[in-house]
Amino acid sequence: MERIPILKMGRFLLVSIQVDMDDRTAMTLQDDLTAQIVKHRATGVLIDISSLDVVDSFIGRMLANTAAMARILDADTVVVGMQPSVAITLVELGLSLKGVRSALNVERGMDLLRSIARTDAYESEQLDADHED
Amino acid sequence: MPESSLATLATLLTKHRQELLTAWSQLQEQDLSIRNNLLKPGELDQQTREFLDAFVKALAADSSGDVMRSESWAPVRELVASISRSRARQGFTPSETATFVFSLKQPLFNMLKQSLSADQLAEQIWATSALLDDIGLYAAETYQKGREEIISRQQQELMELSTPVVQLWEGVLALPLIGTLDSARTQVVMESLLQAIVDTGSSIAIIDITGVPVVDTLVAQHLLKTVAAARLMGADCIISGIRPQIAQTIVHLGVEINDVPTKATLADAFAIALTRMGLAVVRRVRRTGAAE
Amino acid sequence: MRTTKTEVISVRNAPEVVGVRHAVRKCAVELGFSLVEQTKIVTAASELARNMIDYGGGGTVTLELLDDGIRRGLRLIFEDTGPGIPDVEAALRDGFTTGSGMGLGLGGARRLSNDFQIQTAPGEGTRITIARWKGSS
Numbered sequence: 260m261e262r263i264p265i266l267k268m269g270r271f272l273l274v275s276i277q278v279d280m281d282d283r284t285a286m287t288l289q290d291d292l293t294a295q296i297v298k299h300r301a302t303g304v305l306i307d308i309s310s311l312d313v314v315d316s317f318i319g320r321m322l323a324n325t326a327a328m329a330r331i332l333d334a335d336t337v338v339v340g341m342q343p344s345v346a347i348t349l350v351e352l353g354l355s356l357k358g359v360r361s362a363l364n365v366e367r368g369m370d371l372l373r374s375i376a377r378t379d380a381y382e383s384e385q386l387d388a389d390h391e392d
Numbered sequence: 393m394p395e396s397s398l399a400t401l402a403t404l405l406t407k408h409r410q411e412l413l414t415a416w417s418q419l420q421e422q423d424l425s426i427r428n429n430l431l432k433p434g435e436l437d438q439q440t441r442e443f444l445d446a447f448v449k450a451l452a453a454d455s456s457g458d459v460m461r462s463e464s465w466a467p468v469r470e471l472v473a474s475i476s477r478s479r480a481r482q483g484f485t486p487s488e489t490a491t492f493v494f495s496l497k498q499p500l501f502n503m504l505k506q507s508l509s510a511d512q513l514a515e516q517i518w519a520t521s522a523l524l525d526d527i528g529l530y531a532a533e534t535y536q537k538g539r540e541e542i543i544s545r546q547q548q549e550l551m552e553l554s555t556p557v558v559q560l561w562e563g564v565l566a567l568p569l570i571g572t573l574d575s576a577r578t579q580v581v582m583e584s585l586l587q588a589i590v591d592t593g594s595s596i597a598i599i600d601i602t603g604v605p606v607v608d609t610l611v612a613q614h615l616l617k618t619v620a621a622a623r624l625m626g627a628d629c630i631i632s633g634i635r636p637q638i639a640q641t642i643v644h645l646g647v648e649i650n651d652v653p654t655k656a657t658l659a660d661a662f663a664i665a666l667t668r669m670g671l672a673v674v675r676r677v678r679r680t681g682a683a684e
Numbered sequence: 685m686r687t688t689k690t691e692v693i694s695v696r697n698a699p700e701v702v703g704v705r706h707a708v709r710k711c712a713v714e715l716g717f718s719l720v721e722q723t724k725i726v727t728a729a730s731e732l733a734r735n736m737i738d739y740g741g742g743g744t745v746t747l748e749l750l751d752d753g754i755r756r757g758l759r760l761i762f763e764d765t766g767p768g769i770p771d772v773e774a775a776l777r778d779g780f781t782t783g784s785g786m787g788l789g790l791g792g793a794r795r796l797s798n799d800f801q802i803q804t805a806p807g808e809g810t811r812i813t814i815a816r817w818k819g820s821s
Contacts, residue, residue, distance in 0.1 A: 343587050349621070361623070
């Protein structure tokens, strides 16, 4: 069984899925990821699926569930690098990947995560300002 | 097909192979004298020889005569298919191509006449004729398929050429659709757009349908599927150029277009795209040329 | 209709799903399917193979390369001797869960294929046939 490596990039974690996933690999990944999010107080997770030429409903559910888990731990998830034929097939399959943001590549993904963080910080400032009135 | 007849044929062929080859080659040259300039020199010779060799070998290995399904006849089928395809490309007609096989009958029957008695002859000729008919028909079939592959490839290329994706700015693509969209064309177009998004690293794609006179349910659905696919990949789409007629059609068809941004013109869509990317177009003030 | 090649693969556990995907991909490439066509049938096969393991106790996949003279296609037959599907209509409806959530698998595989046929009954196993033709999507 393969253990998927998780890279730390500042306040973000990067996971690159390159192998076929089964139940055990998926569960192990979710265990590892949630542990790392807490350990490093990560605010964002990037899941790179550019190597996957097939994404079926099992993988789709895994991605959505992983994002949901991360959200509960206060981290946003961005899926990057989806191949066009995979995207077309997922749409046909009816998988919407709700709750999962996407970006073209890791770099864009990080930009997206940073802009979400800025928005959060801004909104938080606004709330503070409101309270001071 | 009586097994013994073809087994006899196999034996005779092996014995008289060289004479048969010569006779057949000569016959072909006579028939093809007009079309010979289409074939490369020596190409006919090679095909003739190779076919005869494969034919004899297959017949010796399997005298059931089950040309279309038997494994032993596979080399003959493949050879015939490849000859057919190349003839199709070279501009021969399907008849001319099948004739390549049928023309073997005459020298073959001559050989049989010389080697067999009268009562064996009838049965033998029948079995041999049926065998060559099968092969000749197969040649015609594969010729047809060869033509179809060429045509479909040309159609594909034509479709791709007629739907170019344009990069308006770094990160912004435009797909101006023109003319009637059918299901097949729409799919090709959409796949090109998604690939272009990856190739250029664009995060915004503007699909302009000003030049599309009619949008039916199927086309509308393809458009929406493309928008959804682009979103899954991390790019947003804006649809521009929706004419009043089309807006009405979309609502009447019940197509759910609500969460896709739309703009009246490509220019408006481009302006939105720039704003989204944090860019602005600025007028430069011209220096009057006065000394500083 | 000519079947130019047949292959039977047994599917008993998760790692074998990968084998199914590779075999289907190989056939699709051999038939000259476009990348999108390949992805669709490989994904459909992955759905059905996983279903077979999760709910059918494993089974076999038969791959057939078809040629009807005009079009070429790939047919896949998924057969298991499991408990069968009691309510096919419900199973085909997306997100369906009997507590054994087949989710999008069955309906998804149907949407991704040109032809779809299912034979099943409680206690009698399941047989699902899908096919995709070149140049049809």
